[in-house]
Amino acid sequence: MNLRELSDLLGLSPTTVSRALNGYPEVRAETRARVAEAAAKHGYAPNFQAKKLATGRSMSIGHVVPTSRHEMINPIFGDFIAGAGETYSKRGYDMVITVVEDDGEEAAYRSIHSQHKVDGIIVHGPRQDDPRVPLLNALGVPYLVHGRVAEGETGYSWLDINNKRAFERATNLLLDLGHRRIAFLNGLENMHFAQRRRVGHEIALTERGVPVDPEILFAEEMTEPFGYETTRRLLAAPNPPTAILTSSLITAMGVSRALSEMGLQLGRDISVITHDDELSFLPNAGDVPLFTCTRSSVRAAGSRVAELLIDLIDSEEKAHVSELWECQLTLGRSTGPAPT
Amino acid sequence: MNLRELSDLLGLSPTTVSRALNGYPEVRAETRARVAEAAAKHGYAPNFQAKKLATGRSMSIGHVVPTSRHEMINPIFGDFIAGAGETYSKRGYDMVITVVEDDGEEAAYRSIHSQHKVDGIIVHGPRQDDPRVPLLNALGVPYLVHGRVAEGETGYSWLDINNKRAFERATNLLLDLGHRRIAFLNGLENMHFAQRRRVGHEIALTERGVPVDPEILFAEEMTEPFGYETTRRLLAAPNPPTAILTSSLITAMGVSRALSEMGLQLGRDISVITHDDELSFLPNAGDVPLFTCTRSSVRAAGSRVAELLIDLIDSEEKAHVSELWECQLTLGRSTGPAPT
DNA sequence: CCTGTTCCTCAAAGCGCTTTGAAAAGCTGC
DNA sequence: GCAGCTTTTCAAAGCGCTTTGAGGAACAGG
Known part of the structure; x- marks a missing residue:
């Protein structure tokens, strides 16, 4: 069913039908109603390609x-x-x-x-x-x-989102809690968001006079194994961090897996803050969520x-x-x- | 730049240009080359809407x-x-x-x-x-x-994918390993795949004469907390399972989190098999992956x-x-x- | 030099819609 | 009853492309 067929059916011109359907004022209310009804009844809908071509908008x-x-x-x-x-x-x-x-x-x-x-x-x-x-x-x-x-x-x-501010605040929180050695598992730093998060993190450290140690800054694809393996390595090495900051909840889960495998308790032995995009399949919810986080719904x-x-x-x-x-x-x- | 402009530019008709561009045989090789070059040079590309309308295919x-x-x-x-x-x-x-x-x-x-x-x-x-x-x-x-x-x-x-067979095999593996009490954390069972997985699971149990206990069959949205909470509950109750089957790696990670929190070791105290869709951000890889799994790349x-x-x-x-x-x-x- | 082929190119008709400009119809008021 | 409006409807011209059916050019054969 196309415009012409519908208009023939109604004994109207295609113009009038088109106008009626598209809400133009030049059509009597009664005519409009008749057209709408017939369109619904016969399942007419304008051909999208034709409409796009005529209007020049692709919608x-x-x-x-x-x-x-x-x-x-x-x-x-x-x-x-x-x-x-x-x-x-x-x-x-x-x-x-x-x-x-x-x-x-x-x-x-x-x-x-x-x-x-x-x-x-x-x-x-x-x-x-x-x-x-x-x-x-x-x-x-x-x-x-x-x-x-x-x-x-x-x-x-x-x-x-204000990545810099979020990670500045997160780092400050850790500093307030007495942490001085904070590892950061960031996303790939050619991405702008990762760049800004790193800047925020470093500003917070610097302002408190805590030195930035590049040895415990990481920037990789934010997978679960990235969190897991990096944490294992960090904690096995001398002078391990007491807190870990991650850019993704998925990575944080890897961190958490490593910690529990090593018999360490999240929030007591090691503190973790992650960014949380509020993904539907990874809720970090509850009155007191598992992870302390910087949060914004993607x-x-x-x-x-x-x-x-x-x-x-x-x-x-x-x-x-x-x-x-x-x-x-x-x-x-x-x-x-x-x-x- | 549209067809007409390009053809005017070349001193050809739109038809010829269209044919040249669309590989029709009625165009001399030399003409075709000339057209292709001009199109590239002026960044001409056919208007998709018009093409769709003319061909009746939306691509x-x-x-x-x-x-x-x-x-x-x-x-x-x-x-x-x-x-x-x-x-x-x-x-x-x-x-x-x-x-x-x-x-x-x-x-x-x-x-x-x-x-x-x-x-x-x-x-x-x-x-x-x-x-x-x-x-x-x-x-x-x-x-x-x-x-x-x-x-x-x-x-x-x-x-x-052969969901039934996969979960039948997974269950059989657990049975072979001596497990007799197997919990199943399935997806919502109005979904066909979840239905079939359950059937496969139950067939395996029944064939070995192991009773199906509806108390340890669950069907929910496959989130991480579903795995975590269900596992905690199961293991706190009397007569806990020795193995857990899950329909998603995400749920399996929740299971794993619960286990380690409770001081239980995956694969020793509790066995877990999960389905693995090979998601890019949740690799379960390595020579010996973390989770035993039924696997198929989505x-x-x-x-x-x-x-x-x-x-x-x-x-x-x-x-x-x-x-x-x-x-x-x-x-x-x-x-x-x-x-x- | 004309006709018959083959090869290449073209004009024009759509595809189904919107929209312009004009005509028809319906009112009003003198 | 008609000029002058407003309201409603219409025919026709695009939008930019593909494709059909036909014409022109080039070439060979007679």
């Missing part, structure tokens, strides 16, 4: 996901997508995901744009000096970065990022927007005073 | 993801999508994801179809007697189910599912296809003889 948002980078699919991806997807369905947009090999990333952005596949793009996992920002600026597509790129850069829109971020981007697309003036979210610092059972 | 595959069901975004989603996405980019398809509230699921499938948004659909997380199978059959869209629905049903295409499944569906779309005769993958049973350090 789709693109997400480009590089895949082979370390073969690690970010576990937060699912929750982020769920959040974004909610917004999309509310606002009538589709989500188009392009999975691409690392080296095809730029080409993917270019082709997605030149083919008019999307009205806007969301940039995932920004690195320091991410080349995608100048690229997308050059292409002139509306886009929004989940996270940020290098400090100086201002010519783009973003939503980020699902909520996904939802908001999508909203901001759509607003950006709809709005005429193309000013840049940005939002910086503070994390909660939530006390759990994994922190306690440094053992003496 | 997109739809994924409908229900979101609010228990607020749990399946952690395997990311890896599955990564696998599927690889196939799509190889074969020139786009992936369109629609996130939808539980009760809007049927409407989502209908609208996606009537709007001609996709050429095919992948069905995630099939339940027993899933209503989507008859719905999609009625709509007449090509689709493929990742998993299966009720036993009798044959009128659909699917790719699944990423590979995603890739293959996409392939099968595209073949289905391309092929003329609409016969049903299906693939049943056997899981590997990999020995790790989490299993050992039952304590006497």
